[in-house]
Amino acid sequence: MDISEIKKITDDAELVNVLYRLFDESSRLNRGKAARVEFTTTVTYIEKYGKPGMAMLDIGAGAGAYSFYFAEKGYSVHAVELADKNAEEFRKRMAGKRNIRFTQGNALDLSDFEDESFDIVLLLGPLYHLHSEKDRDRALLEAKRVLKKEGVLFVAFINNDMIPYTEWNYREDYLLTGDYDKDTFKAEDFPFVFMNLKECRDLLARNGLRILRSVASDGMSELLEEKIEKLDDDGYAQYLKMHLFYCEREEHLGKTNHFLFVTKKR
């Protein structure tokens, strides 16, 4: 299927299935030092709130990067994933593993799960595959419903305002010919849905979530990939230290490929 055919798909679930047949989700977060920054940052923040023994729901779990990490640490993890290819990889990786269950399903309908049954809920991905506001609200309300009263919900987005910088890095002609509005810099919502900081915060607030922390989860690491890959262990440790030092600074939040929000029920 070529790009023009894929662009014609209007059903999000169908699009997700087609996209993840093309992307290799299982290696996305560990294909190099730069890619690892998002994972390390997200884990660092989850571990500020979670502890082994807690019940965790990983919605849109992909091939299980977070699920398997936390199951290994002793959390009781249930993962939900929509795409056939990612679900298949997830199931394969489950063999012989403890503390982990899997359901192939949709973030829009978590009716398999009871109200207020998880300490930690991860919604790291589905929101950037849902094109309608109504569906994004629904996914957040479902995630919030299954979260315990004092539980913590972690939500990720892709930052619209970083797109021109990273895309230009890959494509010399992007500034003049890229798929974005040349005045507002709103990127075309393909293959993902892109939102800016204010839009993310408004969406979370509208759905009754209190934001405890806003995090630039990967910051400049995609742009700086070439330099980061060349770092030795000490250099990389110092890069991570610098990134973690700055990643919650309001003035750094505009320049990150992904946002991570740490939220609680209001």
Ligand SMILES: C[S@@+](CC[C@H](N)C(=O)[O-])C[C@H]1O[C@@H](n2cnc3c(N)ncnc32)[C@H](O)[C@@H]1O
């Ligand atoms: C970019 S991946 C992120 C995977 C993993 N959470 C991570 O952060 O590494 C987004 C994942 O969300 C899944 N997804 C997208 N829409 C979904 C939905 N409506 N319900 C459940 N999963 C969905 C995709 O299939 C994909 O595996």
